[in-house]
Amino acid sequence: MRLTRRHMLAGLASATATSAWAEAPSGSIRPRPRNPEEYLARLPGGADLVRKTRLPGQVGFAVANARTGEILDSHEPDLPMPPASTAKALTTLWALDRLGADYRYETTAVATGPVTNGRIEGDLILAGGGDPVLDTDDLASVVMALKAQGIREIGGKVKVYTGALPFLHEIDVEQPDHVGYNPAICGLNLNFNRVHFGWERSGNSYSVTMDGRSGNYIPAVEMARMEVIDRSGPVYTYEQSDRTDSWTVARAALGSGGSRWLPVRYPGLYAGEVFQTVARAEGIMTAGPVERADAVEGVVLHTHRSDVLPPLLEDMLRYSTNITAEIMGLTASQTLGPVRTLQGSADRMNAWLKKTYGLRTVSLEDHSGLGDDSRITATDMVRAMVGSGPGGALRPLMKEFALDDRRFQVDAKTGTLNFVSALTGYVSGPSGDPLAFAIFCGDIPRRDALTMAQRERPEGGRGWIAVAKGLQRNLLELWGKKYLL
Structure with missing residues (x-):
């Protein structure tokens, strides 16, 4: 082997280290524990991530203690936004309440x-x-x-x-x-x-x-x-x-x-x-x-x-099947009497959500979220998640949402339309109470400008969605580090 200056320096460093460790260390070899308050202070806020991402359009989010309902972080939380398929989470609550888990x-x-x-x-x-x-x-x-x-x-x-x-x-x-x-x-x-x-x-x-x-x-x-x-x-x-x-x-x-x-x-x-x-x-x-x-x-x-309702609802949430959501919503609404339109059925669900969970700004036009005139705020979506509870019937039916940081478990419902991306659900970690969250991203003017021919695969749509989803993941990991470690 050719002896180089780098090998010599490495050997000298190794010999020096061995000699030093032959004696008992004068101090603890463990790193000093970091100051938790100092560490948390260095973490950015959720609004900082939104500004850094520079996603065209608007972003509204809220995250709360899922047991107490205390809002921990928010940005434009009262901005009405299209929920897209996250509306199916609300339909799940509606169907279970009106029909019962044993309905076939x-x-x-x-x-x-x-x-x-x-x-x-x-x-x-x-x-x-x-x-x-x-x-x-x-x-x-x-x-x-x-x-x-x-x-x-x-x-x-x-x-x-x-x-x-x-x-x-x-x-x-x-x-x-x-x-x-x-x-x-x-x-x-x-x-x-x-x-x-x-x-x-x-x-x-x-x-x-x-x-x-x-x-x-x-x-x-x-x-x-x-x-x-x-x-x-x-x-x-x-x-x-x-x-x-x-x-x-x-x-x-x-x-x-x-x-x-x-x-x-x-x-x-x-x-x-x-x-x-x-x-x-x-x-x-x-x-x-x-x-x-x-x-x-x-x-x-x-x-x-x-089959009974829970497996049907779990598949609906996993595969985001619009027809299942609409049929579940219509069937639930008809327990209160005949209904002829999706809007009429959605109105009954809206009223129930306000009465049951205290929602204030919710105006859904259907049960699947496919219609982009539906609106809800992040605050109201979080109210429904908190009202259902992290140990309630909804969370076990939601799909696991994997993060790079495996210390956090996320169960959520996604929602995607052209230039609209939404995410709502729950996140748990090694310590602390679970969190309930809702994140809504949307460039509504850009969506409204699409012609019918452009709506299946609009130019720039995939890139915009990718950035929105990246922001959502970053927010979840930020909240996990702040509140669940």
């Missing part, structure tokens, strides 16, 4: 006539109870239950009843037609009211499929149709008839192949057609197209029940 949705198969020698002498009504998570596998289980009873033919029609909930053409009128997170809603829903569109290049043309697939079945559907058009844009167009969702797609956007989910505007007919297709595949004869039923009268042959 029911979908029933009802015969309008007697069953004779395996033949239903009348219609078979598929009656929805609003189940937001009903899928094709669930409908297949209904078919198999009928088959097990010996039913081999439906003498009348397959009909669908959707009146358990109001029919809503879409959740938010300001969304593009083709986005799968903005479907129709009614009392009978299937596969989150989305149809699977697949395409594959075949020579100079494309083969396309429209189906209602789930885990074990891929039934083709006729009520949703797609045509490939030789144009550069728009990518999708939509037209509606009395029974059919008619789509076109630009050939230039398809590439060699792919798939996506499109929204369904006739959920009842969609569910009925899928049910009929699966029934025929299992040897149950049915005739004619699916029809609508105005009422449900007859003998219940089978009832499919959903």
Whole structure:
């Protein structure tokens, strides 16, 4: 080995250190404990982080002791902001209060006539109870239950009843037609009211499929149709008839192949057609197209029940499914009487939030947060988090939000719209009471300036969201160091 000046200096330093440590040290080898007050004084405030980040738009936040409600840090806490999908946390509280944790949705198969020698002498009504998570596998289980009873033919029609909930053409009128997170809603829903569109290049043309697939079945559907058009844009167009969702797609956007989910505007007919297709595949004869039923009268042959509410709500919060939130909110509102619109249902929830948790400035227009005219302040969101409590029913349903500093456990709900980012929930640490927080970021003028064509992937949108999320993480780690160590 070549002896260099650096090796010599390192050896001398090592020898000196060994000699020094041969004797007992004259003082403690442990570092002096830092002054906690001095350490905390050096930490920036939350408002300092906001200024340093320079996120275009506005930021409002509040953090409180989750047990006492004492506000520990805030910035523009009373500024009304869009909650985006953090509104689903409030909907969770509303649904649990009005419906109870043991509530289950029911979908029933009802015969309008007697069953004779395996033949239903009348219609078979598929009656929805609003189940937001009903899928094709669930409908297949209904078919198999009928088959097990010996039913081999439906003498009348397959009909669908959707009146358990109001029919809503879409959740938010300001969304593009083709986005799968903005479907129709009614009392009978299937596969989150989305149809699977697949395409594959075949020579100079494309083969396309429209189906209602789930885990074990891929039934083709006729009520949703797609045509490939030789144009550069728009990518999708939509037209509606009395029974059919008619789509076109630009050939230039398809590439060699792919798939996506499109929204369904006739959920009842969609569910009925899928049910009929699966029934025929299992040897149950049915005739004619699916029809609508105005009422449900007859003998219940089978009832499919959903899981209880907490797992449904946990999935809703984890995957931020808009249709589940809206159905939960509507179902809860209808315990107080019929409701026909999302705004009417949201008004009932707003009133309940004010009465139950003391919220002052809350005006939600739906239950999912998809509508960007909804407003709430960080102070009010924190009031709801404190009111629910860190040991209450909401926190266990929230998704874990990982920070780089693993000393802190965060359970939260995110919310994202174009140029809007929100986060609310709870954070715990090695010591101290848990914290409840809400952080709202939004560049509303920039969002409002977007055209309909720009709303799915606006220029600059991803970068803005990344900066907002970075600010949120920095705030959480700051609060953890200040209040939980």
